[in-house]
Amino acid sequence: MASVAQPAGAGAGTQTVARPAFKKESGLWSWITTVDHKRIGLLYGVTAIVYLLIGGLEALVIRTQLIEPNNDLITLERYNEFFTMHGTTMIFLAVMPLSSAFFNYIVPLQIGARDVAFPRLNAFSYWVFFFGGAILSLSWLANAAPNMGWYGYAPLTERGFNLGRNVDFWALGLQVLGIASVAASLNFIITILNMRAPGMTLMRMPLFTWNALIVSILIVMAFPAITIALALLSFDRFAGTSFYIPYIYDEATRQIVARGGDPLLWQHLFWIFGHPEVYILILPAFGIISELIPVFSRKPLFGYAVMVYATATIAFLGFGVWVHHMFTVGLGPVPNSVFSASTMLIAVPTGVKILNWTSTMWGGQLNFTTPMLFAVGLVSQFVIGGISGVMHGSPPIDQHHNDTYFVVAHFHYVLFGGSIFALLAGIYYWFPKFTGRMLSEKIGKLHFWVTFAGFNITFFPMHFLGLEGMPRRYGTYGEGSGLQFWHVVSSLGSYLLGFSFLIFMYNIAVSLQRGKKAGNDPWDGATLEWSIPSPPPVYNFATIPVVRHRDPLWEEKYGQYEGEGHTEEETVETTIAGFKIGEGQAPDEDAVEQAERRAEAGDEHNIHLPNPSFWPVVASLGIFLAAMGLLFSYPRIPIGALDLPLLTAAGIVTLIAGIYGWSLEPAS
DSSP: OOSEEOGGGOOTTSOOSOOOOOOOOOSHHHHHHOOOHHHHHHHHHHHHHHHHHHHHHHHHHHHHHTTSTTOOSSOHHHHHHHHHHHHHIIIIIIIHHHHHHHHHHHHHHHTTOSSOSOHHHHHHHHHHHHHHHHHHHHHHHTTOOOOSOTTOOTTTTSTTTOOSSHHHHHHHHHHHHHHHHHHHHHHHHHHHHHOOOTTOOGGGSOHHHHHHHHHHHHHHHHHHHHHHHHHHHHHHHHHOOOSSOSEEEETTTTEEEEOOOOHHHHHHHHHHHHHHHHHHHHHHHHHHHHHHHHHHHTSOOTTHHHHHHHHHHHHHHGGGOGGGGOGGGOOOHHHHHHHHHHHHHTHHHHHHHHHHHHHHHTTSOOOOOHHHHHHHHHHHHHHHHHHHHHHTTSHHHHHHHTTBHHHHHHHHHHIIIIIIHHHHHHHHHHHHHHHSBOOOHHHHHHHHHHHHHHHHHHHHHHHHHHHTTOBTTOSOOOTTSSOHHHHHHHHHHHHHHHHHHHHHHHHHHHHHHHOOBOOSOTTOOSSGGGGSOSSOOTTSOSSOOEEOSSSHHHHHHHOOBTTSSOOGGGOSOEEETTEEOOTTOOOOOOHHHHHHTOOSSOOGGGOOOOOOOSHHHHHHHHHHHHHHHHHSOOSEEEETTEEEEHHHHHHHHHHHHHHHHHHHSOOO
16 A cells, blocks of 8 residues: 555665665765765755845845934945845845755655766856855955845946946856856756656656746746846946947047947846746745645645646746836836736736645644744735735836835745745754754744744835835935834834844754754655655665655555545544555654664665765866956956956866866766
């Protein structure tokens, strides 16, 4: 009756094979050269959390500046740098890589694989991300932090308006980060399509894996647009072209000279990327929630197939709504009407997800653990952000709200109330799998309620500020404007929100030291990652499982699922809605002892794992040096007709050496 079959009759939760004696990696060098998807996931996660805290500190500076009218805590130029770096950090250095951390660690485990398809490419993607983040971070040390807004609107980015290196750090940093994202996404697509365990058809994949696949496809399709936009911007700044400048002032002739560029070209290219980017940020969150709610409702997910189709529909429609960011530029009634309709249409598959999550909880045996609290928090807060988003599908309303704090409130309810809530839920849910220890439930619930209160106190008043006319991106406001009250409330809420992250970090620190040991399956999960030890061994699965059910581990533990041709006579009692305990029930033994008893029938030589490699680091370093050479352009060396900065030339040589060594290195 087992849904996950193993040799000699063993199931997914009770593998009876010998544990291969792989040497455990240790030391700093092992982390630098690792190609293990789990370690790379941890590297992504730790780096992203550091940037999440940095982005939060930037936000606290912004809110402190706005706590009183005409405040001079920081200059307005410095304020521009803080809000630009806050948005850039949170989107590209925190939320996206934190999602990638879950993709790296969890997806191979959920599909029954021992690693990703291209482990060294996976390591390369992390190190390119690391160096891309370093480029953006070094801008602070160079006193040239990006200062034009994370959206980079022309002509604010053009050299005639922005003479320093501020924009150059931003443009080059994002291009490097784009290389990392595309490399990782291609790897996930190939891994998910080709490395699933036997029997795991596409419609048996966990929802989180489905969302990882669709997000990876979105990245591969959307990032070329921002890459082209940034490349054209770099040509404008480094080579004197005029893709985004319609006119310039010629000081020699003292005349306005037409250059033929168009600032709206940037907006089109940016938002063709930018709106799919919203779903690149939120769909991983939806995948996490779709895993958690069934587990803590003790019910299989309601409408699995519809959820898959809804996710794919969101991704498809996401490419057809970008002009709702441009209703105020005067494109005319026909484009405005078309994109207004598409904006309202995309709310339908999103609403389907809300319906299916609530239907899963309806009638379930709800267990409000910390992960479940954050999951329910997402459902409630994302609805607020989603409704205000649909409002902006109406051009007249968008005309009124555009560039006001109402929009700031909207996208924070989507990206914090959505993405961050879900990512925190995912950390609490999978932390036992990462570390073998539980996070404290008592501290975790305190963390949730402080976060929930701080989030709403911070961002809900911004709706009122927007309706009262407070422009976004402004670093000050007038004494008699009547805006101070809600700014004070919002700033106090931000301090509470910042305190919530101190609680979170304290919980992690304490739990790593003396947290309760988790065992294999502390939540009674339904997917394959809970069938192996916590943390998993380097090879993940001693024997690749054979999957015969959409919820393989539940079916393994509780017998066959109602509605799949099995009779009531096979059952003893109902434990999970729809599942019946029968002969396939797993032994009631301590999870760690189960892992230790895997002895007798395996051959470690049948398990192929790639060797550690430092060539991905070398290749990534080459990209970093090439970009830094463009930022610090002296000394220069002539190479034929080219006059390359020495550092850029060194970077190109390093990149070529890294690729050459990579290609000749034995895979195992």
